[in-house]
Amino acid sequence: MNKQASILLVLFTTSLFACNSDNNEANNENAIAAPTTLSYEVIKVYPHDTSSYTQGLEWNGNKLIESTGLEGKSVLQILDSNMKPLGNKVKLDKEYFGEGTTLFKDKIYQLTWKTHKVFVYDANTLKKTNELYWPYEGWGLTHNDTALIVSTGESNIYFVNPIDFSIQKTLGVFNQYGYLSNINELEYVNGQLYANVYGRNEVVVIDPQTGQVKYRIDFSNLLSQAGVKYDPLSIDAGYVMNGIAYHAGKKTFFITGKSWPVLVEIRLR
Secondary structure (H helix, E strand, O other): OOHHHHHHHHHHHHHHHHHHHHHHHHHHHHOOOOOEEEOEEEEEEEEOOOOOEEEEEEEEOOEEEEEEOOOOOOEEEEEOOOOOEOOOOEEOOOOOOEEEEEEEOOEEEEEEOOOOEEEEEEOOOOOEEEEEEOOOOOOOEEEOOOOEEEEOOOOEEEEEOOOOOOEEEEEEOEEOOEEOOOEEEEEEEOOEEEEEEOOOOEEEEEOOOOOEEEEEEEOOOHHHHOOOOOOHHHHOOOOOEEEEEEEOOOOEEEEEEEOOOEEEEEEEO
16 A cells, blocks of 8 residues: 555544544434433322222312213212212213313313313313314323313324314424323423323323423332232223322322222322
């Protein structure tokens, strides 16, 4: 190899390493950080009616709104602070499978699973005042004071107009591995979106501006901490964790599941 060829080879190799170094730095800069795992402490354990196949929970002051599922068994009901029913419950017609619920201003909204109906009730009387159309499956429901936020069991969540349920914004939820599906029950707290991941005893905390999962909470030991023997076969039967409600006065979360015998009050640490 002549001297000129040697110089060209050295320059090419140096340039190649420089390019690889730049690419590695760019990849590191673009890497998505894994969510931080949050811990919690159990504050109190309450009884929960095992006939309630919980699909949505939300506090209204010291009254707990609960929406339950299963065709022919779906209800919307109000519970007191000791989880005792208050007044009459709304029983859905047998073709409807109740899903997520939220209180927005003076109205309670309730999703249905596959029938594309959203029921709207007067928050004080539980009298149905409207029915709205939703083109997808209904799973979780919450709001951010201006828009309702809907999950459909996929990785997308939707910000919708409370008046006509028209979509204002679509947001994909993702973590370090890519898009995260099975987003279910929702709760919007202090500018962050908490979501139960269906089929897993886990809640993720989502940045509602970007869709990135910032935090995760592992509740796989929650039932044993509450003194309940956990049957892993119950997952196959659908009796999974599904219920997140934040009590603003206590600054605690209330967690339950489909037909769980308990509702557990926890505080994040």
